[in-house]
Amino acid sequence: MNEIPLWASETFWKKTAIWVTAGSFLVLVVLTMDSLSKTSAGSKRVPAYSVINKKIDYQYNKELHKFMPVISENELLFGKEYTEQEALQLVDLGKKTTQAKNCMNCHTLLGNGAYYAPDLTKAWLDKGWVSKEVREDMMMRFLMDPEKNARTFGSNRKMPNLNITEQEAKGIIAFLKWMSSIDTNGFPYNFKTINAEE
Amino acid sequence: MNTSGINGVIQKATALYETSQVCMNDFKSWVQLDSSHLSDGQRLAVKYFIVAVILFFAQILFGLLAATQFIFPGFLYEILDFSVNRMIHINAMIVWMLYGFIGCVYWFLEDESGTEIVGLKLGNIAFWVLTGAVTLVVLVYLLVQIGPGKDSSLWFINEGREYIEAPRWADIGIVIVMLIFFYNVVATFIKGKWSGIAGVLTLDLVALAGLYVAGMFYMTNITHEQYWWWWVIHLWVEATWEVLVGVIMAWSLMKLLGVRRKIIQTWLYIEVALMFGSGILGLGHHYFWIGTPEYWLTIGGFFSALEPIPLVAMVVHAVYDTGANAFKNSNHPALAWIIAQAFGNFFGAGVWGFMHTLPQINMFTHGTQWSASHGHLAFFGAYATINIAFFYLAIQHWRGDVWMGSDSQNTWRWKWALGLLNGGVLGMTIALLIAGYEQSFIERAVEGSTWGGYFTAQNHPSFQSAMVWRLFFGGVTFAGFVLLVWDLLTIGKGETRLAPEIIEMR
Ligand code: HEM
Ligand code: HEM
Ligand SMILES: [Fe+2]
Numbered sequence: 001m002n003e004i005p006l007w008a009s010e011t012f013w014k015k016t017a018i019w020v021t022a023g024s025f026l027v028l029v030v031l032t033m034d035s036l037s038k039t040s041a042g043s044k045r046v047p048a049y050s051v052i053n054k055k056i057d058y059q060y061n062k063e064l065h066k067f068m069p070v071i072s073e074n075e076l077l078f079g080k081e082y083t084e085q086e087a088l089q090l091v092d093l094g095k096k097t098t099q100a101k102n103c104m105n106c107h108t109l110l111g112n113g114a115y116y117a118p119d120l121t122k123a124w125l126d127k128g129w130v131s132k133e134v135r136e137d138m139m140m141r142f143l144m145d146p147e148k149n150a151r152t153f154g155s156n157r158k159m160p161n162l163n164i165t166e167q168e169a170k171g172i173i174a175f176l177k178w179m180s181s182i183d184t185n186g187f188p189y190n191f192k193t194i195n196a197e198e
Numbered sequence: 199m200n201t202s203g204i205n206g207v208i209q210k211a212t213a214l215y216e217t218s219q220v221c222m223n224d225f226k227s228w229v230q231l232d233s234s235h236l237s238d239g240q241r242l243a244v245k246y247f248i249v250a251v252i253l254f255f256a257q258i259l260f261g262l263l264a265a266t267q268f269i270f271p272g273f274l275y276e277i278l279d280f281s282v283n284r285m286i287h288i289n290a291m292i293v294w295m296l297y298g299f300i301g302c303v304y305w306f307l308e309d310e311s312g313t314e315i316v317g318l319k320l321g322n323i324a325f326w327v328l329t330g331a332v333t334l335v336v337l338v339y340l341l342v343q344i345g346p347g348k349d350s351s352l353w354f355i356n357e358g359r360e361y362i363e364a365p366r367w368a369d370i371g372i373v374i375v376m377l378i379f380f381y382n383v384v385a386t387f388i389k390g391k392w393s394g395i396a397g398v399l400t401l402d403l404v405a406l407a408g409l410y411v412a413g414m415f416y417m418t419n420i421t422h423e424q425y426w427w428w429w430v431i432h433l434w435v436e437a438t439w440e441v442l443v444g445v446i447m448a449w450s451l452m453k454l455l456g457v458r459r460k461i462i463q464t465w466l467y468i469e470v471a472l473m474f475g476s477g478i479l480g481l482g483h484h485y486f487w488i489g490t491p492e493y494w495l496t497i498g499g500f501f502s503a504l505e506p507i508p509l510v511a512m513v514v515h516a517v518y519d520t521g522a523n524a525f526k527n528s529n530h531p532a533l534a535w536i537i538a539q540a541f542g543n544f545f546g547a548g549v550w551g552f553m554h555t556l557p558q559i560n561m562f563t564h565g566t567q568w569s570a571s572h573g574h575l576a577f578f579g580a581y582a583t584i585n586i587a588f589f590y591l592a593i594q595h596w597r598g599d600v601w602m603g604s605d606s607q608n609t610w611r612w613k614w615a616l617g618l619l620n621g622g623v624l625g626m627t628i629a630l631l632i633a634g635y636e637q638s639f640i641e642r643a644v645e646g647s648t649w650g651g652y653f654t655a656q657n658h659p660s661f662q663s664a665m666v667w668r669l670f671f672g673g674v675t676f677a678g679f680v681l682l683v684w685d686l687l688t689i690g691k692g693e694t695r696l697a698p699e700i701i702e703m704r
């Protein structure tokens with residue numbers, strides 16, 4: 001009569017809690033090792049930093065039913081061909097600068113961050129830079145003096161001057177170009193790049 | 199500089215110090231709190247609670263500044279930019295909630311273990327070190343704000359990673375302080391008596407502190423960096439913090455309603471199993487679009503969709519226990535906030551989270567005001583509420599366990615504070631939800647997330663009016679906060695009936 005059924009007993013649930021937690025964590029560790037190796041710089045999903053020497057585009061892939069980065073012929077950045085080591089250094093400077101300037105508390109990167117300013121995931125490919133011929137120059141001027149070169153699209157929201165040096169600006173642009181080559185499983189959807197014909 | 203100048207400064211400083219002393223004494227005689235009612239651990243706990251409330255104020259203040267900038271972009275431009283205000287807004291939130299949790303644990307540690315805290319002195323030193331560090335970090339956020347793209351900026355100014363912006367030196371300090379806290383908890387339980395609550399708490403604190411370390415490294419590869427960043431953010435709020443709240447809730451329901459320990463602990467184990475079973479792999483809902491493999495779409499979607507289950511169970515638990523005890527309890531505001539927690543957690547995390555957690559939907563809501571809508575209701579509903587409930591438990595004991603029931607004086611204050619705070623946050627949540635839908639539709643679906651598309655959505659009248667409503671309800675939230683502080687300082691003052699006697703009479 002007074003027997004407690006298994007599903008209501010404290011020890012049963014204690015053991016269940018321990019096993020479920022340990023099991024889930026173990027699966028997570030295994031998946032983490034797999035994911036990290038599949039996304040190291042130079043993998044299929046996350047290209048090597050020297051991808052900044054290449055032309056990058058983002059197109060709908062009919063077979064896979066999703067938008068995918070398309071990496072093709074040489075398209076040098078700042079007219080220079082970077083070795084793998086030089087590319088790493090430049091992208092690293094850019095990444096570090098985005099953290100030191102706190103970009104993520106206005107913008108999103110890969111969709112994560114703040115919502116006061118546009119997403120930077122595919123910023124390199126954005127039509128806002130008018131044409132490929134003027135893009136690098138426009139980005140440099142914008143980053144180093146965003147107040148004077150403001151592009152507010154009628155919103156009056158201006159990026160503040162963050163004291164970005166010329167070298168840091170180059171780094172940021174290299175970082176953005178590299179980031180736009182990451183395979184993000186089709187996010188953002190339907191993005192029309194600067195390369196697309198109207 | 200000449201000597202008379204220095205003397206003048208010293209004179210002014212002493213005068214200022216004396217006035218502040220007088221104010222402090224006036225304040226003390228006004229609040230009439232008698233600390234002899236508190237045990238040593240509880241005295242340490244209330245220190246944490248006081249800083250928590252101050253940081254809660256900072257959170258709301260800087261939230262209001264940031265919200266104003268959405269409407270008037272020129273407001274404080276290049277003085278306190280949006281990024282600075284927002285960083286302080288969300289950092290203050292994380293830190294005040296952690297202060298609150300540490301306070302809660304110190305509050306019940308001696309009661310639960312049946313002995314005195316082992317390292318009280320160490321605990322006090324840790325409190326002052328942490329508080330000093332937090333002050334310094336905030337001052338640097340406000341005055342220095344940003345640095346050059348070098349390691350030194352990440353070490354001394356800020357790391358530029360949402361929610362865990364604190365510079366590296368502070369990270370290390372935080373870990374040391376957490377270790378001291380952890381030592382105090384474990385050593386005290388070992389010296390006194392062990393319990394199911396103690397066991398869950400210990401394991402949870404190990405995980406909570408360990409996860410923080412996962413967020414302390416710089417990486418060039420942004421996919422890897424965000425991978426570990428989410429380990430901290432997600433595995434905190436959707437796993438370890440939830441369980442910590444489960445522990446705090448378990449102890450509170452035992453004390454507040456007299457629920458039996460065996461039942462409470464069985465519930466706690468069930469909650470741990472469900473929470474960790476869904477929340478750990480539910481982490482995958484942040485790995486849809488950051489470059490990680492496609493299997494996360496399935497794993498993340500599936501497990502995170504299960505996350506609301508424990509939250510439903512918690513609502514059932516709280517409502518059942520309250521009903522089973524016919525609402526008989528001596529601290530009505532605390533119980534009201536506990537009920538608010540159960541529902542806030544369920545709606546904010548469970549319902550709002552579920553609505554955008556499947557990848558087919560998240561593709562369009564990801565990184566829009568939709569996320570902010572969910573973030574506000576979830577953090578407030580799950581974690582602000584439980585801390586506020588505990589503040590009421592603490593103040594009752596501090597006043598000498600006086601009665602805080604329906605026939606007490608000035609109950610309108612806590613009722614209005616409850617209504618304004620919950621109504622304010624809910625209002626902001628709905629405003630942001632409307633803005634989020636509009637963004638998902640116009641920016642994401644129609645315009646394909648270009649910069650032009652982003653601003654088309656931002657300039658849309660429905661978005662702009664949503665931002666005005668958000669600011670309005672932010673004001674409502676602020677009013678609720680002011681009332682809450684006033685009530686906490688005055689509730690139970692002049693009450694002579696003791697809570698236990700009243701309970702027995704009924
Ligand atoms: C109390 C628990 C929770 C809290 C405090 C919380 C808080 C947050 C916050 C603040 C964000 C935004 C992160 C950012 O800044 O990018 C977020 C994102 C998210 N949350 Fe939660 N959450 C909780 C529980 C849940 C649950 C239970 C679910 C699912 C059922 C969920 C689903 C999501 C999803 C899918 C996102 C990503 C949004 C995006 O793609 O932008 N959350 N959460
Ligand atoms: C006066 C009240 C408040 C106002 C005006 C306010 C305003 C804001 C603003 C403007 C943002 C930036 C959103 C963006 O990037 O576009 C924000 C973010 C956030 N706030 Fe608040 N807030 C308030 C209260 C709260 C409260 C009470 C909580 C939780 C307890 C909270 C939690 C958050 C979180 C978690 C985020 C980050 C959301 C995300 O990244 O998705 N806020 N808030
Ligand atoms: Fe999550």
